[in-house]
Amino acid sequence: MTNGWVDIKNTDMMLVMGGNPAENHPCGFKWAIEAKRERNAKLIVVDPRFTRTAATGDLFCQIRAGSDIAFLGGVLRYAIENNRIAKEYLANFTNAAFIVKEGFKLPEDGLYSGFDPATQTYDHSSWNYEAEGGAASAGLPPKVAYDLTLQNPRCVFQLLRQQYSRYTPDMVERITGIAKEQFLKAADLFTSIRTNGDMKKVATIMYAVGWTQHSFGTQIIRTAAILQLLLGNVGRAGGGVNALRGHSNIQGATDMAGLFDSLPGYLKAPIPTDTDFKTYMARVTPSASKPAPWDSFNYYSNTSKFTVSLLKALYGDAAKKENDWAFHYLPKVDRNYSWTEIWDNMYRGAVKGMLAFGMNGVCIGPDSQKNIEALKRADWLVVGEIYADETSEFWRSPGITPEEMKKINTTVYRLPCAGFAEKDGSMTNSARWLNWKNVAVPPPGQCRLDQDILAQIFLKVRELYKTEGGKFPDPILNLTWGYTEPEHPSLSEVAKEINGKALANISDPKTQQILLRAGQQLPGFALLRDDGTTSCGNWIYSGSWTEAGPQLARRGTEDPSGMGVFPNWGWSWPANRRVLYNRASCDPSGKPWDPTRPQVWWNDEAQLWVGNDVPDFKADSHPKDHMGPFIMNAEGVGRIFAPLAAFADGPFPEHYEPIESPVANLFHPQHSNNPVVKKFSTPADKYGAVADGFTVICTTYRLTEHYHYWTKNNPMNVQLIPEPFVEMPVELAQELGIRGGDKVKVTSARSFYIAKAFVTKRIKPMTIDGKKIYQIGLPINQGYRGIQEDAGKNARTIANRLTPSVVDPNAHTPEFKGFLVKVEKV
């Protein structure tokens, strides 16, 4: 979230799409109810089903799963047509005024300029700004041509207007199934906060995996970000672009980069052409790109400080300037190694082993049967879990005969791990708040703490390399592991390592005054150096455990401004800033757009930015210097147009159909789907179409009472929802002769799912371009091991057996929502 949970109470207008917080984030959703109650805020809900969130809303639009860009594009067009835009914000805080260079082409035919059909990729070089003076530039030009009147036909604003001019209310209806009148009501209501450009009111957009789990999911979120920039809602209390994430520490896992393409703190992993550290830094360190009179903090210009400090944390004294800070110890990432690639390569025999800790890969899928097939071909699997799960038991999953089991040669180790109450440590919630938790009970039986298991495995591997030698042992032998109890690392010690410390005395370069002594914890990332004198495991977490103690364990319940900031509860990254980009909550002169919700402001006497929140900005930058509020972008401003390789599939979002869709793309049927999305090609990868009999759109979702595949082991949760079901419209049920409670089989091109029919009126049949289309939905929470499963009380089929192995080309997230199935009674 750019903002936070409690901050939602500050809003005047909410759009919830691709998410169902009343059911999936109930305790956080209370803040939306608070906004409705205290501020008379309105709630618009757009969803394939009339959910409990919709039931608390002021307006509901039932949408065809996967057509969200069409809807949002329609709202963008409406806002521009009706002059409901934040003109001053737009011109000064976004790249709306930047001029795009000649040769750039919009995708009226489905393709942007630069598409290569042979490789199915884009040459992005035309997706760039025009340099002031017209100089050619391979990267972003340092000085950008611009037009503050927003009239130049190639300025970003005019291109935006042109791009979404096709997204008329008629087209929105034909593509999404939302009646024109209903769509216009929603567009009117949402943009009403900016009527005549008045800046006082604020709107927020909240979303979850209903947006991310598509082959164009990143672009759906982009459309929302553009809309929020257009309306001047980013950086403002009660505003922003707010991801309602799914797990207690999914934000932390993202921040800490347990992902193939990044390093802690969103640093980019090195690639093969980074032949030395200098080349690596040149590639990943952006230079400012902006109108000449403006200022850009371009905070990623400090990348070398973050990276060297990380390498010092990892390799200590073994990381020296002379050996390029040991950066060659890190693997060079030469291609896509993401989630679906793992299973595909295991299926193909290239991935021989896997460690799965707290991750049920078989149930997650997509195409669960492919993942099971893949595991059959692996040599070894190590599962760290607290309950018996589908992944560790893939070798005896339903359908496997005793004869087949004898031929499955995978060795599976199942190690009993610790539960949440048995571990301390910190977790980061969706609002970027880090909170420390304490140990309540020791692990039962022979269970061990996950960090102990990992430490013990690693130290054994290191010992083997010490005694036997082997391939390139250097990074293993030199990894820092100075914990007081190496086989039982204290998470407090690890947290301090993540925060970082000075390795030598750090002085102020101007006054020579010593700011920090060797060995002291860093107060924040501003003191990071790239000369080997600082160590820091994750620069964005620097400040979380300082000399003053564990900031992330603080429990200050005071909220002096009343805006839900709670500056002394836990610690928020970065630098305890609670609302990101909060400089944009003020006009260019430094005065809050809305004086009743003052977040930060320019204090002329002190010549500093001050406020009720920590300014997300260079504190002493005078407003007249026109420094952009979006300090992590090279331009310093919000990107309405995302240049060059920012996104694989386009600088503006374009409506594409899900890979399995019942209709052709109404804008450009010859390019129905996202052109850069690739399909997998093993025998286990099958894709279905209407012609094959798959005529019903299926989506997957979650239940309030269950948490993924975990709570099917908890008697209380199982009592609340004992059985899986298939939720279907009453009209479809009648057509198929199905009554509520009947056993039903749902089949996709990949596999099938069996559960009881849950017949409902809350998913109405839709008309898509004149065709009658049905949507159904499945909760994902059951599998083949659990209380009910073990008692033989359900069919033991996994919902993700149905889902297709196809992913978003930017985030590589699978298309779990919006694929084709057929339904029959069994």
Added chain:
Amino acid sequence: MDANRRDFFKITLAGGAAASFLGFDLAPAYAQLQELKIARARETRSTCPYCAVGCGVLIYTIGDSAKNVTPQVIHVEGDPDHPTNRGTLCPKGASLHQDILNPRRLLKPQVRRPGSDHWEDISWDRALDEVAHRIKKTRDDTFVEKDAQGRTANRCEGFAWIGGCTDTNEFNYLVVKTMRSLGVAYIENQARV
């Protein structure tokens, strides 16, 4: 004697006086009820492991903190001080007690051997030893020091780490440290799916 509902409760709470009314003395029963079950408990502040609201929870245990006594969880509730959830919990958080105390918890390391149809018990030492050997062998067998163009790769493509998203930042950092030092390229977690 005659009594309306309110008087009835007053009389019974008075304890001794009830004896004549009901024929037995309720005082000892009420005395026990009025002591909260958590009165002698230790309160531990934790965080719900489920969704990303990150509700604060309070876990109550009893046990006299003597060295060999294992504390027992007797109650879990929302933390009223936490600014986000303010003491509330959803059905998942509200059932955490039965996640902590659950007879289905895995309690010992096990191994399934090739071709086998069952789990066997295995000691921690043996399990960790075998796992370490397998990691080393797979790494040594599949490690790419230089790629086809002769550039430094230092990459292990032979095994993968997949993590969840309900464990701590500190654990996740140790995963990055260890796996990246082994050269692992296939490192992923729930954040992507």
